[in-house]
Amino acid sequence: MASLTLIENAQVITVDPDRRELPAASVLIDGTTIAAVVPAGEPLPDLPTEVARVDGTGCALTPGLINTHHHLYQWITRGLAADHTLFQWLQTLYPIWAGIDEKAVHTAALGGLSRLALTGATLTTDHHYVFPREGGDLLGAEITAAAIVGLRFHPTRGSMDLSEKDGGLPPDSVVQTIDEILGDSSAAVARWHDPSRESMLRIALAPCSPFSVTTDLLRESAALARELGVRLHTHLAESPDENTYCADQFGSTPLEYMESVGWIGDDVWFAHGVEFSDADVARLGATSTGVAHCPTSNARLGNRICRTADLHAAGVPVGLGVDGAASNESCQLLEEAHQAVLMARARGGPTALTTRTALELATIGGARVLGRADEVGSIEVGKLADLVLWDLTGLGHADITDPVAALVLGSIPPIRGSWVNGERIVAHNELITVDTDVVARDCAAEHRRLLAKAG
Helix, strand or coil: CCCEEEEEEEEEECCCCCCCEEEEEEEEEECCEEEEEEECCCCCCCCCCCCEEEECCCEEEEECEEECCCCHHHHHHCCCCCCCCHHHHHHHHHHHHCCCCHHHHHHHHHHHHHHHHHCCEEEEEEEECCCCCCCCCHHHHHHHHHHHHCCEEEEEEEECCCCHHHCCCCCHHHCCCHHHHHHHHHHHHHHHCCCCCCCCECCEEEECCCCCCCHHHHHHHHHHHHHHCCEEEEEECCCHHHHHHHHHHHCCCHHHHHHHCCCCCCCEEEEECCCCCHHHHHHHHHHCCEEEECHHHHHHCCCCCCCHHHHHHCCCCEEECCCCCCCCCCCCHHHHHHHHHHHHHHHHCCCCCCHHHHHHHHHHHHHHHCCCCCCCCCCCCCCECCEEEEECCCCCCCCCCCHHHHHHCCCCCCEEEEEECCEEEEECCEECCCCHHHHHHHHHHHHHHHHHHHC
């Protein structure tokens, strides 16, 4: 018999199609699935005596947060090039990243994924595109880490084939030929991708960016992804430098260039999207092409402010992303909702983005970007049980009237419980699945080893 968990007496922020907010309710988890959402005063279904009960008094229950853009390997290179532009930052860090290997990536992924879990994420992507020739099984190393932590995982098989000698930014040692990339991408999908409804692991294909891959790689990756039935992801329109590069190299804007090679549609999502024009925003909305908004990283690198409100109003699927840990040292997804509100209002005034829209971006918006809105992203009967119970009883939150404002505008609350696919991974603000003190020590050691290797 499937295990049963009853979360009782919580404020339930469903983010369902009606955007119901229940001031007191209970949610029943049956195995991997949400079996009931019962407002206070209504009868619960008949339950066996062995149901696990979790007291949600004083807490807000939300869908699990969904991270739509990350670079986990960067967790062990945080704090470097802190005052650089995007291109300067890349030129400084690429020689260090050229030294990563299986051990480094596995350790970094454990660190980054643990942090995400402890701050409310239940599903995360990763964009891994650095593959040194002697690095080993780097994609497998982070997939193993995600299984240990217990997060639902959508890693992308990234790639680069345009190195310094070809006019790109990455060193020669971390790029591959198109044939190598396509072969490795096919193998990754065959080995790892699970398209089933309860899938904990799905793969996408993700050439790095217009300035680190060739036109042929973009075009052939799009064809391969559609042949294999997987999604496409890349960086796009992140900075003015990229606009200049695309104008000089291709005579077009970044989005015009990507559309010319087949990169537009509801199976595509772009990270950043800071520099999109009015025409770009309309085109993205018309084609349901997604955007991962990464406000903290954009600000850290001085890349201006994404037009999040305009994208959302145009019907573009918009989610949130922490981006790589080397350009966002905290990597807390709820903080991205907070920053999304602040950045949008700094750009468009006090009504540009509401707190509830920000929470939507972090939940159902991210699910829509990743093609899983019918499975996760809201609290509805029949959806998968990816849930977070935020404790609002402490000094930082107890007197905040609105629970959504407490979550989005207040400090990040402690987590009384977090469930992924019905399995509890966080209890009383402690990660159940790994020893985070050990992970922290291992990450520090790998940081030192990688810097020593780079000289």
